[in-house]
Amino acid sequence: MGEGRKEVRSMDSVRKAKILLAEVTPLKQDCGRVCGARCCESLEGEETGMLLFPEEEDDYENLEGWRIIPAGREMLVICPGRCSREDRPLACRMFPLPPVVTETGITVRTDERARGICPLTRQGKKGMDPAFVAAVQRAGELLATEEATKAFLERLTEEQEDLHRLRKQLGGIRG
Ligand code: SF4
Ligand code: SF4
Secondary structure, three states: OOOOOOOOOHHHHHHHHHHHOOOOOOOOOOOHHHHOOHHHOOOOOOOOEEEEOOOHHHHOOOOOOOEEEEEOOEEEEEOOOOOOHHHOOHHHHHOOOOEEEEOOEEEEOOOHHHOOOOHHHHOHHHHOOHHHHHHHHHHHHHHOOOHHHHHHHHHHHHHHHHHHHHHHHOOOOOO
8 A cells, every 4th residue: 555545445435335325315205105115125036136335245244134145246135125224235225326437436327227116216316315315426435435346336337337228229218
């Protein structure tokens, strides 16, 4: 590490991002009551896993009812289908508005995987609580200060761009 460079461990940036998103939610009221918490439902015969940020698996290793499975170079956590806010993975705290890496820095965009599941994606961030949008933006900036978490955000960004292109090709959007 070069002189003067601040050391930030991945777990620190992930933990701080989780704290930033501990209280805020996409809407001021519980949006799960509007849609029946569709993002927490698994399809029949399937288990839905959430991507874990670097070293975030440490939080779930010994948590009853949670399982961690590898998925390529990432790790997924399979949740029990209900959770307390304090146990909620970072990906769920940001859903449906992940931070992405652009040429000019971090920005937040509607999650391509959430379209068709989450009613909030119709309006995008304009329809969400500004405090939530700002907290995800700040969390993304925090995650981008550390090498492993920034690389993770870059991989997420690539995935989002691939899905966007695919949706465009299939005629789902014009822009
Ligand atoms: S699917 Fe969207 S509206 Fe429903 S609980 Fe999840 S984030 Fe909220
Ligand atoms: S971890 Fe919690 S918020 Fe995330 S999908 Fe499972 S029950 Fe829903």
